Amino acid sequence: MAEKGVKVFGMWASPMAIRVEWALRLKGVEYEYVDEDLGNKSEALLRYNPVTKKIPVLVHDGKPIAESTIIVEYIDETSKDGYPLMPVDPYERAQARFWARFAEDKCNAALYPIFVTTGEAQRKVVHEAQQCLKTLETALKGKKFFGGDSVGYLDIIVGWFAHWLPVIEEVSGASVVTDEELPLMKAWFDRFLAVDMIKAALPDRDRLLALNKARREQLVSSA
Ligand SMILES: N[C@@H](CCC(=O)N[C@@H](CS)C(=O)NCC(=O)O)C(=O)O
Known part of the structure; x- marks a missing residue:
């Protein structure tokens, strides 16, 4: 018999999994959270998402759904x-x-290279990422949130930038979202992170920093 209720398979540092948790919390839906070890995925995750084998997966009354935007x-x-x-x-x-x-x-594709580059190569990719974010920023013009007066779908999809990007900046020594370059985006970071439901689900910054520091060292040294 199919199990009842809502279950989320995620990983604490995943910017994609937090979208699902934000959506459920804003909706007031109770859920069970399963934190996956992505180096040793559970039998349940592989059974629920045999196609991509990635998190997040939402299981609603025994039926699995993958892909965070679709969830x-x-x-x-x-x-x-x-x-x-x-x-x-x-x-x-x-x-x-x-x-x-x-x-x-x-x-997302423009941001990743910042994490794995240094020096002149990094300056170039930072500029490219800023151009991309400037384009995205136009969707914020005249609004408090991407969703208007309150957090909506798009805020949830791009919301990880607000918590994860400053960590990436600190770890990689790059400056991407500044008051000078991206004033609307920067102000939205603060507004978004001040929303109680959003704040409550965020992973611990120091833990995220330590994980990403180790990842960057590994990626940069093997590049
Ligand atoms: N497009 C997918 C991306 C999901 C994704 O990349 N998940 C990562 C964690 S953030 C994952 O499961 N990685 C483990 C793997 O690729 O095996 C979504 O939005 O749900």
């Missing part, structure tokens, strides 16, 4: 009475999905 939409659709994540207007919904795709495909 967040699923949570919004199945908890219609709770806090709304997606805009009601179809055009606005399409825009939110467009920017989420842009952030996933372009910004």
Whole structure:
């Protein structure tokens, strides 16, 4: 018999898994959290996501769903009475999905090289990442959050930047989101992280810093 309830398979330092937790917390949905060791994945994770074998996976009444952006939409659709994540207007919904795709495909790809480079090579990739974030920043113009007056779908998708990017900056010695270069994004970081539901799910900064410091040292020395 299928198990009842909501279960999340994540990993404490994953910026993709936190999206699922943010969505569930904003909706007020209770869930069980399973922290995976990605070097030794559980039999349950491999059974629930045999295709990509990645976290996050949401299991709702025994039925698994993978891919964080899809999971967040699923949570919004199945908890219609709770806090709304997606805009009601179809055009606005399409825009939110467009920017989420842009952030996933372009910004995430532009940010990663900062983590694994140094010196002149890093300066070049920082500039490229800033250009990408400047484009994304246009979606914030005149708004408190990407979702308008309150946190919405797009805030959840790009929200990891606010907590993870300053850690990446510290670990790699790069300066990316500054008041001079990205003033709207920087101000949004502070507003977003001040939201109680968002703050409550964040991983410990020092622990994240130590993990990423070790990862960077390994990646840079093997490059
Ligand atoms: N596009 C996926 C990406 C998920 C992803 O990359 N998960 C990573 C952790 S952040 C993972 O499971 N890595 C382990 C692996 O690739 O084996 C999503 O948004 O859910």
